[in-house]
Amino acid sequence: MPELNTSSLPDLVFAFLFFIMMVTSMREVSLMVQFRAPQATELQKLEKKSLVTFIYIGVPNREYQAKMGTEARVQLNDKIEEVSAIQDYIAQEKSSMNEEDQPYMTVSIKADRDTKMGLITDVKQALREAYALKISYSATPAVN
C-alpha cells in the first residue's frame, strides 16, 4: 500500500491557524468584578466587534474588596473607576476609532444581574453626556 504523502500537512494546519487567528479576538481585559449576565430571550447579536466598547459593572472580586469595598463598581479597561471617569473613557475610545466609524460606536453594558439600578442609571446618564447613545444591555439566553 502506498503511504499517504503528508508533506503538505503543516501548510494546511498553518492556513487553518491563520484563519482562527483572524476571526477570533483575544480576551483583552481581565475581569476585576464579579459578573453574571442577566437572562433574556429577545437577544440580538452585536455586530462588528471593533465598534463595541465594554463597561463592566459588578461587585469587585475578593482580592480587590479590601481596597474597593463590597459595593458594585464600574470597571473600564483594566481599572476599577468612578462613574465620573466614563466620559473621558468614552472620548478616548472614540478618538481611537476611524472617523467614519464613530457614529456607529456601541457601548455594551455588562452588568451583574444583582446590581442596583441606581448605579446603572448613573452610567447611562454619563453615556448620554458623552454622546455614546447606542447601547446594548448584555445578557445571556435564558434557558426555559
Added chain:
Amino acid sequence: MARKKRKVPGVNASSSADIAFMLLLFFLMTSSMDTDKGLPRRLPPPVPKDQKNNDVEINKRNLLVVLINSQNQISCGGEPIDISQLKDKAKEFIDNPYNDANKPEKEEKEVEFFGKVMCASKGVISIQNDRGTQYQAYISVQNELARAYNELRDEISREKFGKAFADLEDAQQKAVQEIYPQKISEAEPKNYGEK
C-alpha cells in the same frame, strides 16, 4: 584541490505539523469566539444645561407607564401585575386592536408594500424604575416589551409576506418597523426605597 560537493542535509520537517497543531490548540483555547449578545437600545441625547424642562406633552392615552419598585414588583398602567402578563398588556397597548378610547390614537400612514394603514404609532411605553431596583428585573421588563414588539412585527410579517420578521429583506423590515416603531422611553429613576 578539488572541492568536494557537500550535500546540505534537509531540515527534518516531519515535526512541524505537530508544532503547528500545538499553536493551533493554544489559539483555540485562549481566544473567545463567542459573540456578545444583548438588548440594543438607543439613549436620548443629553438635555442642554440652559434648557430647564422640555418634557414633551404626551396625551395620556398615548402613554403606558411601567413602574418597577425597589422590591422588583411591576405595575403597568396603574395596576400591579405579574411579569408574565406584561407582554400581552404591552401588545394590546401597542396595537390597540379594538380602537379603545384609552389606548393610543390611530393615524393613517402611507407605508411601502402596505399602502395606507391605520397604525397606533403614537404610543410610547415609559419605563420608570427605582434606584434600588435589581438589574435582572429591569432587563426582564425590557425583554418582555421587546418580545411584545417582536411578536407584533412577526404577526404582520407573516400575514403580508408569509415570512418571519427576521427573514424579511431590509426594505420590508423598514416598512414593518414603520407600522410598529419601538418607542420605549427610560425615565430618570425615582428614589423611594433604596436599602
